[in-house]
Amino acid sequence: MLSKNQLKNISKLSTKKNRQESGLFLAEGEKLVYELLDSGWKANKILSTVPIQKINHTRIDSNQMKKISHLASASKILGVFHIPKYDSNHQDHQGFSLVLDNVADPGNMGTIIRLCDWFGIRNLYCSFNSVDCFNPKVVQSTMGSIARVRCHYVDILTLIENCETPVYAATLDGNSYYNESFPTHGLLVMGSESHGISDTLLEKIDNRITIPSHNSGTGVESLNVAIASAILLGEIFRP
Amino acid sequence: MLSKNQLKNISKLSTKKNRQESGLFLAEGEKLVYELLDSGWKANKILSTVPIQKINHTRIDSNQMKKISHLASASKILGVFHIPKYDSNHQDHQGFSLVLDNVADPGNMGTIIRLCDWFGIRNLYCSFNSVDCFNPKVVQSTMGSIARVRCHYVDILTLIENCETPVYAATLDGNSYYNESFPTHGLLVMGSESHGISDTLLEKIDNRITIPSHNSGTGVESLNVAIASAILLGEIFRP
Numbered sequence: 001m002l003s004k005n006q007l008k009n010i011s012k013l014s015t016k017k018n019r020q021e022s023g024l025f026l027a028e029g030e031k032l033v034y035e036l037l038d039s040g041w042k043a044n045k046i047l048s049t050v051p052i053q054k055i056n057h058t059r060i061d062s063n064q065m066k067k068i069s070h071l072a073s074a075s076k077i078l079g080v081f082h083i084p085k086y087d088s089n090h091q092d093h094q095g096f097s098l099v100l101d102n103v104a105d106p107g108n109m110g111t112i113i114r115l116c117d118w119f120g121i122r123n124l125y126c127s128f129n130s131v132d133c134f135n136p137k138v139v140q141s142t143m144g145s146i147a148r149v150r151c152h153y154v155d156i157l158t159l160i161e162n163c164e165t166p167v168y169a170a171t172l173d174g175n176s177y178y179n180e181s182f183p184t185h186g187l188l189v190m191g192s193e194s195h196g197i198s199d200t201l202l203e204k205i206d207n208r209i210t211i212p213s214h215n216s217g218t219g220v221e222s223l224n225v226a227i228a229s230a231i232l233l234g235e236i237f238r239p
Numbered sequence: 240m241l242s243k244n245q246l247k248n249i250s251k252l253s254t255k256k257n258r259q260e261s262g263l264f265l266a267e268g269e270k271l272v273y274e275l276l277d278s279g280w281k282a283n284k285i286l287s288t289v290p291i292q293k294i295n296h297t298r299i300d301s302n303q304m305k306k307i308s309h310l311a312s313a314s315k316i317l318g319v320f321h322i323p324k325y326d327s328n329h330q331d332h333q334g335f336s337l338v339l340d341n342v343a344d345p346g347n348m349g350t351i352i353r354l355c356d357w358f359g360i361r362n363l364y365c366s367f368n369s370v371d372c373f374n375p376k377v378v379q380s381t382m383g384s385i386a387r388v389r390c391h392y393v394d395i396l397t398l399i400e401n402c403e404t405p406v407y408a409a410t411l412d413g414n415s416y417y418n419e420s421f422p423t424h425g426l427l428v429m430g431s432e433s434h435g436i437s438d439t440l441l442e443k444i445d446n447r448i449t450i451p452s453h454n455s456g457t458g459v460e461s462l463n464v465a466i467a468s469a470i471l472l473g474e475i476f477r478p
Contacts, residue, residue, distance in 0.1 A: 107346070111463055118462055120453030145459045178477055214359030214476060220384045223357055224350055227469045230462075234470035237453060238417055 002047070002060055010045075010068045010080060016132045023083050025134035026068075027146075029075040035144035036081055045080040052077065070136040083134055088152040090125070090159055095185060096236055099125040101156055101201060102192040103225055106131050110141025111226040112190075117145035119237045124149055125187075127156045156189070160204050163187055167205050169197050170228055174208030182236045193225050241286070241299055249284075249307045249319060255371045262322050264373035266385075267310055272318040274383035284319040291316065309375040322373055327391040329364070329398055335421070335475055338364040338428040340395055340436050342464055345370050347432075349380025350465040356384035358476045363388055364426075366395045395428070399443050402426055406444050408436050409467055413447030421475045432464050 012018040013026050024044050027033055037043065046057040049065050065074045098121055103109055109131050116124050131138060133151035160167055165185040189205060191197030211231050251257040252265050263283055266272055276282065285296040288304050304313045337360055342348055348370050355363050370377060372390035399406055404424040428444060430436030450470050
């Protein structure tokens with residue numbers, strides 16, 4: 001069993017401030033918890049309403065689980081994990097990476113992390129004002145991909161200024177992405193749906209690319225940032 | 240002002256049954272309502288908490304608006320629109336169209352409608368067990384694209400059996416989509432994330448295509464249906 005105080009401390013991990021202070025985050029559901037454990041992530045506590053074999057855990061009842069769960073229907077297992085510390089120096093990272101400028105929606109962030117995992121992208125760089133990847137909604141919507149994609153919160157401007165590989169920005173006024181031949185190493189910068197990429201960043205990026213619209217100017221004005229990332233990464237990772 | 244009974248009838252449009260019986264659906268927010276009106280959609284009622292120029296509307300107060308709104312923060316304008324009647328015969332439709340088998344998530348459906356709009360797809364075919372495109376959550380997440388993309392609820396098996404153009408199915412075991420050269424006219428069938436495309440349908444489709452994963456078998460098992468549609472449509476609409 002857990003004390004009221006312990007439960008309260010776990011509930012508090014819903015806010016970024018408390019996650020940063022404690023260095024802990026929440027992951028719910030069997031699949032996600034096991035995937036994190038299998039990938040070597042260090043658990044602070046595993047809580048369960050049912051007995052689990054071979055895993056050190058604390059039994060709680062379903063009412064306690066409901067109190068700490070962020071899901072519409074609480075799952076049987078919840079893990080409190082340590083937030084890992086990564087080497088965030090881009091010069092140490094190989095291949096093509098994605099950069100997010102001010103992407104605030106947890107669902108989009110989760111979908112993008114999952115997408116990175118699909119394409120084997122191991123490093124995702126996020127501006128400080130992007131949503132925290134250890135936000136419970138983000139963690140859940142990655143469907144386990146958070147275990148394999150490293151999210152680095154860095155100063156994007158410095159990252160781009162120091163980058164020795166080509167940097168691409170997805171904008172509405174660039175060259176058609178169909179005409180680009182992408183290198184093996186590089187960065188693709190995506191902006192938020194509402195604001196796009198900030199002007200300060202755009203000034204530093206030479207390669208602007210666009211997904212041409214076929215709606216002859218009378219239709220939809222932009223694509224969701226996760227959708228646009230998917231289309232561009234499909235092309236970037238063309239064998 | 241509206242009577243209690245009128246408000247109640249508008250609230251009822253949150254369910255598919257009541258939308259089908261009344262032939263009406265809801266659209267909220269200035270941008271969406273104007274886009275539907277501009278595209279010639281017939282309004283049954285426009286309700287507003289503020290005066291609007293040149294549009295026949297009924298003033299309501301913000302408490303009434305809150306009662307009928309489906310948004311976290313109610314907007315100033317809500318339109319009750321007539322559900323249009325389309326010609327759903329695929330033989331009459333040109334170009335490449337998307338087919339959804341059992342796609343249940345409103346957010347995914349909305350994103351896919353928006354994506355269709357971007358690529359100029361005018362007809363989207365959905366199985367009867369897919370989420371209703373006039374569900375308020377779907378309507379809102381299309382960001383206005385519902386005004387331009389016709390969603391047809393049809394028997395998908397019959398559609399495919401009678402289709403005279405090539406039909407593609409997105410599966411996890413098909414040929415790499417990078418190796419396909421797609422025709423100008425055709426159908427792309429996408430299944431639900433949890434169940435994929437039903438076996439009965441798959442048996443009728445010769446061309447199975449896959450988005451190759453780069454995570455060497457240890458990572459994410461599937462992509463979100465909207466994300467996978469985006470990647471494939473990017474290639475299908477390559478100029």
